[in-house]
Amino acid sequence: MFTPSREDVRRFFAQAYRKWRDQLPLEPIEAMAADVIALHPEYFPLLEDEAALVRDYTPEDGGLNPFLHLSLHLAIAEQLSIDQPPGIRAAWQERLAARGDLHEALHDVLEALGETLHEAQRDRLPPDNARYLERIRRTKR
Structure with missing residues (x-):
């Protein structure tokens, strides 16, 4: 099983960002990461800053x-x-239709994932997939 270090993950995102920015060919996982990075222009300077990576x-x-x-x-x-x-x-x-905004809907899912992982870690159990999906479907607005 691949278990990257904190530094490996950060360098992966920085490399994916640079390749995307410079319009270089991307591996499929780098392309997926670049799509995520593109949603967060506020992080572009961090991905170019060596101090921010550590x-x-x-x-x-x-x-x-x-x-x-x-x-x-x-x-x-x-x-x-x-x-x-x-x-x-x-x-x-369903979440996307309710929100009408891709990034807001993704943040709803991100919040649901975070809650689910926190709960699983706290209770020392595997993540509850049914509860995760229920959290995603919850309407905020």
């Missing part, structure tokens, strides 16, 4: 860890591409 991002900083945020987006993109857990594509379509 910085610790803590809750006390008052912001999100941009690399965790991108990683969760990428996990969702992969889930949607293979409909895993089963039914996530349908739940996603």
Whole structure:
């Protein structure tokens, strides 16, 4: 099983960004990452800054860890591409229709994923896929 380090993940996003920015050929997973990065232009400077790649991002900083945020987006993109857990594509379509905005809908799914992973970690159980899908379907507006 591939278990990348924090630095590996950050360098992966920086490399995908540079290749995308420079219009170089991308591997399929890099293309998926580039699509996620394109939704976050506020992160472009970070992906070009060596110091940002090694910085610790803590809750006390008052912001999100941009690399965790991108990683969760990428996990969702992969889930949607293979409909895993089963039914996530349908739940996603419902969420997108309810929101009417791609990025806001993705952030709803990201929040649901974060809650589901937190709950699983807290309870020392596997993530509850049914609960995850239920969270995605929840209407916020």
